[in-house]
Amino acid sequence: MVKVDRDAAVSGISSFGLMRAAGHAVAASALRHYPEATRFVCLCGLGNNGGDALIAAAALAGSGARVAVYLMGDPARFTGDAARAFAAVSIPHQPLDTYVPTIGDVVIDGLFGAGLSRAVSSDVAALMRTVTDLTLPVIAIDLPSGVDGRSGQVLGESFQAAQTVTFMTRKPGHLLLPGRTLCGVLQVINIGIPARIVTSHRASLVENTAALWHKAVQVLDPAAHKYRRGHLIVFSGAAPSSGAARMSATAGLSAGAGLVTMVAPTEALPTLAAHLTAIMLRPVDTDEMLSDLVKDTRLNAFVLGPGFGAPDRARRYVAALSDRSLVLDADGITAFRDDPQFLFAAFRGPVRLVLTPHDGEFSRLFPDLAADTALSKIDRATIAAERSNAVIILKGSDTVISEPNGRVAINANAPPWLATAGSGDVLAGIVGAHLAQGMPPFEAATSAVWRHGVAGNKAGEGMTAENLLRAIRPLPRMPSSLARP
Numbered sequence: 001m002v003k004v005d006r007d008a009a010v011s012g013i014s015s016f017g018l019m020r021a022a023g024h025a026v027a028a029s030a031l032r033h034y035p036e037a038t039r040f041v042c043l044c045g046l047g048n049n050g051g052d053a054l055i056a057a058a059a060l061a062g063s064g065a066r067v068a069v070y071l072m073g074d075p076a077r078f079t080g081d082a083a084r085a086f087a088a089v090s091i092p093h094q095p096l097d098t099y100v101p102t103i104g105d106v107v108i109d110g111l112f113g114a115g116l117s118r119a120v121s122s123d124v125a126a127l128m129r130t131v132t133d134l135t136l137p138v139i140a141i142d143l144p145s146g147v148d149g150r151s152g153q154v155l156g157e158s159f160q161a162a163q164t165v166t167f168m169t170r171k172p173g174h175l176l177l178p179g180r181t182l183c184g185v186l187q188v189i190n191i192g193i194p195a196r197i198v199t200s201h202r203a204s205l206v207e208n209t210a211a212l213w214h215k216a217v218q219v220l221d222p223a224a225h226k227y228r229r230g231h232l233i234v235f236s237g238a239a240p241s242s243g244a245a246r247m248s249a250t251a252g253l254s255a256g257a258g259l260v261t262m263v264a265p266t267e268a269l270p271t272l273a274a275h276l277t278a279i280m281l282r283p284v285d286t287d288e289m290l291s292d293l294v295k296d297t298r299l300n301a302f303v304l305g306p307g308f309g310a311p312d313r314a315r316r317y318v319a320a321l322s323d324r325s326l327v328l329d330a331d332g333i334t335a336f337r338d339d340p341q342f343l344f345a346a347f348r349g350p351v352r353l354v355l356t357p358h359d360g361e362f363s364r365l366f367p368d369l370a371a372d373t374a375l376s377k378i379d380r381a382t383i384a385a386e387r388s389n390a391v392i393i394l395k396g397s398d399t400v401i402s403e404p405n406g407r408v409a410i411n412a413n414a415p416p417w418l419a420t421a422g423s424g425d426v427l428a429g430i431v432g433a434h435l436a437q438g439m440p441p442f443e444a445a446t447s448a449v450w451r452h453g454v455a456g457n458k459a460g461e462g463m464t465a466e467n468l469l470r471a472i473r474p475l476p477r478m479p480s481s482l483a484r485p
């Protein structure tokens with residue numbers, strides 16, 4: 001946005017005009033959502049976020065509402081557009097530390113936006129807690145103050161907004177947790193920067209929508225013969241823990257793989273056979289039997305990890321699969337905790353490995369990144385993808401998907417109840433099915449995460465992984481109705 005603002009100014013657009021548009025949008029939102037407010041309390045920091053709040057205050061007063069303005073510090077410190085807003089707005093103001101939050105207030109939060117650079121002070125934190133305790137509605141300008149727009153993390157303390165009004169495009173802090181929750185309902189307002197300027201600075205960081213992968217979906221032909229829709233292999237562990245791999249295999253079939261074979265130790269075959277019909281079974285007990293299996297180049301993709309156990313065997317099998325498309329999940333990831341470099345070195349060259357860690361598994365492969373609190377979830381996923389030469393699906397309610405050349409997507413369609421036993425196994429199977437059908441790894445991963453989220457919503461609150469399997473739906477081929485800017 002810094003670059004967008006600069007180019008907007010270069011093209012002759014008035015930055016103060018943008019601030020006026022921003023402030024008016026906030027006032028309009030306040031009047032629309034809280035027509036019965038006793039008073040609107042505009043809290044203004046000394047940056048442009050405060051400038052937006054001053055414009056909003058004037059617009060609200062101009063429409064007849066009761067308005068109070070509180071300033072965080074000496075107004076002589078306003079500069080630039082914020083100083084201009086302060087000069088243009090003739091509303092009495094008081095110091096922030098004199099504000100006593102009162103039932104009936106609607107708070108317009110203009111303390112900090114994109115310029116937040118450190119933890120909020122203890123005084124401001126105490127004020128935020130009082131507003132929260134009284135459950136006063138908060139309309140946040142750009143971001144709830146205290147939320148870091150780059151990471152979604154809270155620096156010290158933050159408001160919990162009911163509404164957040166942001167401008168032109170969403171920022172990472174609007175999508176990553178806890179920022180996403182703290183925003184409440186997010187409105188993205190066009191304040192008049194031409195779309196061509198915004199898109200010219202479109203970062204390699206995007207929200208995960210169909211726009212990202214629909215072209216890769218179009219190559220899939222649902223009417224194609226089953227052999228052309230790919231052959232997915234899912235490795236099972238011992239019989240008692242084979243449920244997880246069965247879940248992956250079933251998901252793989254539902255997600256469109258033409259054929260799915262489960263590979264398992266001989267002793268597990270009777271258990272698997274009792275549960276499976278459309279999925280084929282093949283015994284593999286030794287490294288030699290695995291070598292024979294992987295000679296078959298018609299096998300397009302492999303999933304290893306769910307319920308696998310046996311870390312020694314996992315490492316040997318992964319080494320044997322290192323020139324193939326592989327989804328490594330759960331126990332398969334943990335198997336490399338003592339020597340992640342071995343895994344990364346085996347998968348150099350064209351990207352063909354997809355890693356699906358939750359935070360705990362991530363910390364086993366990338367302990368330094370997990371421990372570095374200065375890194376955002378996006379930073380961690382990005383560095384991990386470069387280091388491992390893999391697509392990383394860093395799971396959570398705000399799953400981040402990254403690839404080695406720097407593209408990153410934040411997923412935001414997952415309902416909270418998707419975090420349930422077996423959910424990750426289903427996801428691994430969907431990714432495997434997409435790889436088997438010939439999608440490139442990043443597109444296979446992003447579309448799988450999205451599809452998993454849609455299935456979770458479809459299955460509904462209280463779902464089990466079995467419900468989730470039945471809720472897997474086809475991928476959309478046309479992005480237009482789904483893509484957001």
Ligand SMILES: NC(=O)C1=CN([C@@H]2O[C@H](COP(=O)(O)OP(=O)(O)OC[C@H]3O[C@@H](n4cnc5c(N)ncnc54)[C@H](OP(=O)(O)O)[C@@H]3O)[C@@H](O)[C@H]2O)[C@@H](O)CC1
Pocket residue numbers: 001005018019022045046047048049050051052111112113114115116117118119120121141142143167168
């Ligand atoms: N195109 C757009 O999107 C448009 C964006 N616009 C708006 O501009 C906003 C960005 O404005 P901005 O860059 O002036 O930063 P902002 O958020 O006001 O904060 C900076 C101030 O806070 C201070 N400060 C920081 N941390 C602090 C702390 N913990 N505790 C105390 N102080 C702290 C910092 O002080 P300093 O670090 O210098 O001491 C500085 O004074 C953006 O969010 C949007 O609302 C619109 O006007 C129109 C177009």
Ligand SMILES: [K+]
Pocket residue numbers: 049109110111112113140141142143144145
């Ligand atoms: K704010």
